[in-house]
Amino acid sequence: MLDLLAVLLTLGGLVFFAGATMGILRFPDFYTRLHAAGKLDTLGALLTMAGLAVYNLHPFSITTLLTSLKIGFAVGFIFIASPTATHAIVDAGVRAGLRPWVKQEDEQK
Amino acid sequence: MHGFFLGAALFLILLMALSLYRAAYGPTVVDRLVGANAIGSKTVVLLIIIGHLFSREDMFVDIALAYAMLNFIAVLAASRYFHKRKGLDAVEEEITPRIHWD
Numbered sequence: 001m002l003d004l005l006a007v008l009l010t011l012g013g014l015v016f017f018a019g020a021t022m023g024i025l026r027f028p029d030f031y032t033r034l035h036a037a038g039k040l041d042t043l044g045a046l047l048t049m050a051g052l053a054v055y056n057l058h059p060f061s062i063t064t065l066l067t068s069l070k071i072g073f074a075v076g077f078i079f080i081a082s083p084t085a086t087h088a089i090v091d092a093g094v095r096a097g098l099r100p101w102v103k104q105e106d107e108q109k
Numbered sequence: 110m111h112g113f114f115l116g117a118a119l120f121l122i123l124l125m126a127l128s129l130y131r132a133a134y135g136p137t138v139v140d141r142l143v144g145a146n147a148i149g150s151k152t153v154v155l156l157i158i159i160g161h162l163f164s165r166e167d168m169f170v171d172i173a174l175a176y177a178m179l180n181f182i183a184v185l186a187a188s189r190y191f192h193k194r195k196g197l198d199a200v201e202e203e204i205t206p207r208i209h210w211d
Contacts, residue, residue: 003110006110007110007113010113010114010117013154014117014120014121017121017124017151017154018120018124020124020147021124021127021128021147024127024128024131024143024144024147025127025128025130025131030137030139030140030143033131033140033143034143037143037146037147041146041147041150041151042150044154045150045153045154048117048154049153049154049157052114052154052157052158052161055110055161056161056166063167064166066167067166067167067170070170070171070174071157071170073174074153074157074170074173074174074177077174077177077178078150078153078177081177081178081181082150082181084181084185085146085180085181085184085185085188086146088184088185088188088189089139089142089143089146089184089188091188091192092139092142092188092189092191092192093137093139095192096139096191096192098137098139
């Protein structure tokens, strides 16, 4: 039962990671790429590491519980750090004067 | 379960290789920064999976946590360094026309 939950969580996280990579590769400009990368990487890391933490509890003891709690702490750190890093990169792009992507007919006006 | 996590690790490595395209050929410097940040955040998960494959979760969780902090500080420092048009001028004329925001 716990194994099934761990597999489902890990597969969901891998789906979100695949979406993030697809967005990084295919979106037209820097801001949209960062939009995909910032959100989907955070959620993919949460789901994958939650799956690993659940699977880690398999022979339940104090040691495995502490390791799973440490994985949870890493997830909490990623949830604070990843949006902050994303905001810092966006700030660098805006201050450098990068222009957001617009549709072609809007550009000609 | 061992094989499943091995497959998950290989899939993550494939995604990191795809993100490396953006880090290598990104038109601007901040695009490369996006690719490097994506690779770094996948590496944290990959380190924990590797720790599970080697049955040393207690050790690799610490390594992953330290790597997450290091990646965060590296991205912050790089974005602070590049936020004054440094390195953006080389390709900027063809890719993105210059505009000055308030």
